Amino acid sequence: MTRILGIVGLVTALYAALLLSTPPAGKTDNLIDVANLQGQYGIVTLGAALVIIVGGIDLSIGSVVGCAAVLFGVVMKSGVHPYAAVLLVLAFGATVGLVNGLLVTRLKLQAFLVTLCGMFVYRGLARLIGGTVSRNWVTDPRDPAAHPEFDQPLRGLRFLTIGKDFNGELLFPGEFVLLLVLAAVLGFFLHRTAYGRYWYAIGHNELAAEYAGVNVNRQRVMVYVICSTLAALAGVLLFLNSPSVQSDAGGSSWELFAILGAVLGGCSLRGGEGTAVGMVLGAMVMPVVDNFVNLRGMKSDGIPAVIGLTLLVGTIIDEVIRRRSKAGKV
């Protein structure tokens, strides 16, 4: 519980700063916008956090997001129905995770290197299979190669998963709702089943877990599969939510946001620590800061520094609270 206190305090403080910054910040539609962005980053944060809990790292998340988004557009353009395309893209994500997991567990390669290579491979793959993809590109009735009949199912999917109506107006934070559902499922496995105990045990002490009879390799592979599948799902959502996705930019740097969210949410990079609630809270930080600088109308040149410094200060406060609470226990 004490591990959560720091991030709860940070999120509360950031929301307070946001709400006090300008009157429009507290408007419902703005808060819905922020929540949706939290959902977007939160879904990849869940995957990154799981990998971190078992003592690994996945740097290929952003490239998998971009590649999945491009793949989603390309397969639909080739005539695959959107619903089937979603399944295909999720299968692609699972395959990526399987490859990552097998390379880490069977060939005993370092996760950092495997996924760093994956970062380049999947970005390159995205660029190979497509340039810029968008719903309009897939469904444009003026393009004989397009499929206008997919427009309705795509808008329906967008409404359900993103919360945008037929005009593209955001009505409810669909991605945040999806994040909560996924976090609840993940939380159930993490905190209420043997799988969760295996994952924490592997992260704490892999050798001890192995001696205790845990099939470490299988569990690790499973976690990488979950992580990359969630990244692929995020790619589908990125496609549905964005005006267009560029193969060289879509999902770029998301692995860093995901790792940041996981660590802020209480996951230790040494493994063995983290909660589903913490992951959601950790993922909520960055979008609030982003919205704050947007609404304050800050100068472009200063924005990255402001975001970085805010996150750093947040991390320091969070760490101080944790140390004090630990010291208090002792």
Place this chain on the structure above:
Amino acid sequence: MALRLTFLTALAAFAAGCSNSGNNNAASTVPAGTKPKIGVVTNTTDPFWDLCEAGANKAAKDFDVDLVFRQPEKLDAAIQMPIIDAWVKQGMNGIAVSVIDPKGQEEDLTRIAKKVSLVTMDNDAAESTGRLCYIGVDNHEAGRAAGRMVKKALPNGGTIALFIGNNSSANAVGRISGVLDELGTPEANGTPGKHPTKPEVNGKFYGKYFLVDGEAKTDGGPGEKAVTNTRDVLGRLEGVTDICMVGLYAYNPPAILEAARAKSLVGKIKIVGFDENLETLKAIDKGEIEGTVWQDPFNYGYKSVEVLAAAARGDKSKIVGKGQIPYRLVTKDGGPDQTTNGLVIQNLKAAVVEKKIRDDLASVKK
């Protein structure tokens, strides 16, 4: 499946009906004596946009406007649109945008234009979006002007390569097609073939000109890729004479020059540019680059804020008509005005333009 689809469609259509306030620019006008709030968002970060920002800042002072100017860190519509959405919610009275993907962003911009006065600059979107006007040059005509500079640099034909950030935005499509139309008329689509002296290099012939790879090389925006693209092409063309490299975004000519310097090819190959990067202008003055097509981004920023400020006060007379923003040529020695395709084009000296740009930048604190 069909039943589910119908349900989803009906649900979303109902939601659309609920949310469609149809307030058509209700937030765009301000009461008398109130400062309008204007946002200007570019397509990426570049010195080209610093000039635009200086112009917008000057207009903000001249027309008493609260201005927010954003240069997103990447050339990506997925990064640009959330900025615009946040501004709408913030209650901006007008927004100017350099559109990245006109097709992909069409629906979102149409939605935005219903709520706020919207102006496109540098890069247009479809008129059906409901934008007030487009502030920028005719990119196809400007591309043709670059094509004429290529013809002047290589009058007997030769090998060309085109470099640009992307090939989907309106200005990219216009500029690329403009250059190739000028070189290839009447074979505007090009004839696929192999390079006459380097058969391993494929491409397309446009009249007397061979285009390496048959298409513009894209780099995704300012960065190292712009240099490596050029370096790679120069490497593949080693030993070939009569080469002209054409950089179609502001950062491309300096990137080409850097790659040419690395291979000691400055002066040996021809370079034609676009926009008014100070490095480009200096190189034109030294004779290292043939010339560039000048769009005057300072004026884009100034006009965008002027039009939106006037619209916010109920005055639509400042709206810019099609073709009213001219492009200009910049060469080492300048020259007389030219009339081409009904447009009067100024040909200015690089040193004069460089001084004007430095003055523009200095006139308003960034």
